Amino acid sequence: MSCLQTIQDYGLRAVGYGERLLPRNDFTLCEQFTLIGSGMIWNIYFGVTALLLGFFLATALGVGKASPKRWIRKPAEWFIFIFRGSPLFIQFFFGYFLFLTLKSQYAFFDPFTAAWLGALIVLFCNTSAYAGEIFYGALQSIPKGDVEAADAYGLSGWARFRRVIWPTMLRLAWPAYTNEAIFLFHATTLVFFSGFPAWQQRGDALYYANYFADKTFNPFIPYPILAGYFIILTLVVISIFGLINGRLNRHLPQERKSRLGLRMQIIR
Amino acid sequence: MAIYWSLLVVLALLAITAPLALLFGFGAASAARSSIAPLRWFGKTYIALVRGVPDIAFFLFFVIALDQGIEYLRHKALCPAWDQPIRQGNDFVVCQAAKMPLGNAPQWVHETYGFTLAVLTFAIVFGAFAANVLFGAMRAVPRAQLETAEAYGMSPRQTFRRVLVPQMWVYALPGLGNLWMVLIKATPLLFLLGVEDIVYWARELGGTKTPRFTDYPHGDWRMWYFLALLVFYLIFTRISELVLDRVMRRLTLGQATTGGEAQRNAA
Numbered sequence: 001m002s003c004l005q006t007i008q009d010y011g012l013r014a015v016g017y018g019e020r021l022l023p024r025n026d027f028t029l030c031e032q033f034t035l036i037g038s039g040m041i042w043n044i045y046f047g048v049t050a051l052l053l054g055f056f057l058a059t060a061l062g063v064g065k066a067s068p069k070r071w072i073r074k075p076a077e078w079f080i081f082i083f084r085g086s087p088l089f090i091q092f093f094f095g096y097f098l099f100l101t102l103k104s105q106y107a108f109f110d111p112f113t114a115a116w117l118g119a120l121i122v123l124f125c126n127t128s129a130y131a132g133e134i135f136y137g138a139l140q141s142i143p144k145g146d147v148e149a150a151d152a153y154g155l156s157g158w159a160r161f162r163r164v165i166w167p168t169m170l171r172l173a174w175p176a177y178t179n180e181a182i183f184l185f186h187a188t189t190l191v192f193f194s195g196f197p198a199w200q201q202r203g204d205a206l207y208y209a210n211y212f213a214d215k216t217f218n219p220f221i222p223y224p225i226l227a228g229y230f231i232i233l234t235l236v237v238i239s240i241f242g243l244i245n246g247r248l249n250r251h252l253p254q255e256r257k258s259r260l261g262l263r264m265q266i267i268r
Numbered sequence: 269m270a271i272y273w274s275l276l277v278v279l280a281l282l283a284i285t286a287p288l289a290l291l292f293g294f295g296a297a298s299a300a301r302s303s304i305a306p307l308r309w310f311g312k313t314y315i316a317l318v319r320g321v322p323d324i325a326f327f328l329f330f331v332i333a334l335d336q337g338i339e340y341l342r343h344k345a346l347c348p349a350w351d352q353p354i355r356q357g358n359d360f361v362v363c364q365a366a367k368m369p370l371g372n373a374p375q376w377v378h379e380t381y382g383f384t385l386a387v388l389t390f391a392i393v394f395g396a397f398a399a400n401v402l403f404g405a406m407r408a409v410p411r412a413q414l415e416t417a418e419a420y421g422m423s424p425r426q427t428f429r430r431v432l433v434p435q436m437w438v439y440a441l442p443g444l445g446n447l448w449m450v451l452i453k454a455t456p457l458l459f460l461l462g463v464e465d466i467v468y469w470a471r472e473l474g475g476t477k478t479p480r481f482t483d484y485p486h487g488d489w490r491m492w493y494f495l496a497l498l499v500f501y502l503i504f505t506r507i508s509e510l511v512l513d514r515v516m517r518r519l520t521l522g523q524a525t526t527g528g529e530a531q532r533n534a535a
Contacts, residue, residue, distance in 0.1 A: 082498075082502065085505040086502050086505070087455070087501055089456040090497050090498050091498070093467065093471075100488070100491070186321075186322035186323070189325065206322065206324065206325055209328075213329075217332070219328070219336075220333065223325055230322060231320045234320055
């Protein structure tokens with residue numbers, strides 16, 4: 001079977017198109033590359049969706065935590081504390097069993113036990129909490145002069161937030177936020193190892209890599225392939241965020257533009 | 269009972285892994301700033317590679333890879349007469365004497381071996397992160413300090429030991445503290461390495477029990493078990509946070525950093 005044929009059969013296997021059965025023996029390199037690559041669809045789906053949705057909640061949480069009003073600040077603080085203080089892996093398990101319990105009571109929660117929604121919600125809350133803390137830190141370090149200048153121009157309330165505070169916050173938070181995005185993508189590999197079932201063997205990249213490693217008892221081929229895919233993904237994320245960083249800082253003199261210094265932090 | 273025992277396993281893992289990872293990290297950070305090129309390349313590749321790839325992939329990879337590596341070496345040493353290939357299709361075949369642990373070993377040997385592999389894997393992965401922190405800390409030590417040491421006629425080795433290493437810890441501590449929190453939060457991944465840890469027992473014990481098999485029948489309680497684990501980790505990270513804060517306050521006392529300056533001003 002030619003490689004092109006394999007790509008046709010398994011290229012979209014992770015989302016349910018193409019050949020029903022996974023290859024069982026005589027694994028070729030092409031099959032491993034194709035299937036693990038098709039699993040990346042899930043990683044990208046989880047990462048991108050959680051990041052886009054999480055951005056809004058994160059902004060709300062960051063602003064909420066910095067709020068002087070107690071009844072706004074406390075919930076935001078607790079949300080951030082709970083999701084940053086406990087392992088993501090346990091959160092996945094807890095989320096899955098929570099949805100399972102709810103499902104037995106109300107039929108409404110039926111889709112929540114599937115990975116595409118349930119795991120997404122957990123990832124969404126998790127990344128919002130981490131990014132919320134980053135935004136909170138950025139809000140604290142907004143130069144006093146900027147806010148005073150806004151006051152002097154007669155901006156207040158929503159206009160001041162929208163035109164001065166929010167852009168500055170993003171600019172300050174961006175390097176750390178990039179880091180968070182990278183690790184969110186790495187965290188997406190946990191989904192199918194934490195209770196959420198891979199329905200009809202539609203799993204993510206690590207699921208397939210693990211499948212091959214189990215079947216061939218040879219970890220030295222599938223895992224490096226997975227590593228390669230993830231390094232490419234990381235580079236793409238860095239360059240996209242770098243472009244946004246350039247746009248956020250476009251008003252600054254060229255030399256003072258902070259190059260996106262990536263200080264990698266780790267998992268949750 | 270087993271779930272309490274597995275809590276100890278998690279704590280033991282933390283207690284053993286943390287110093288080991290620090291050791292790995294120290295070695296790699298020293299290698300990355302070595303003047304010998306291959307050693308430097310090795311250190312830098314190690315740091316960059318481990319950080320660019322999801323750590324869970326490493327956890328899954330290293331456990332099998334280490335296991336096979338050890339068996340391969342033992343096989344070479346113990347059974348020189350063996351003439352068949354080791355990789356036969358999808359099988360990894362070594363002679364009986366090279367099996368690790370030996371097929372007839374008691375259960376606890378198997379468990380300890382699995383645990384050791386897990387510790388080693390954690391140390392390799394977190395060693396890279398620690399190396400990154402320490403590498404940054406070594407660079408944060410003011411250049412003038414090293415130049416002074418050179419001016420006093422110290423060899424590079426002496427400078428490293430007597431000046432660089434004692435001074436770098438203040439700069440490294442925030443990063444290492446962060447790493448410790450991350451390490452705590454990575455412990456449930458032990459479950460994926462095949463160790464019977466708290467996640468395993470929470471799943472086992474929480475599952476639906478019928479009166480036929482147990483004296484305490486109950487429904488599906490896994491949700492509550494995981495809620496308990498969640499709370500356990502929250503308390504654990506919170507305590508570590510408080511302790512680290514105190515240590516940091518102690519260490520910055522009288523240091524020539526912004527933190528130390530702030531303390532002086534406050535007093």
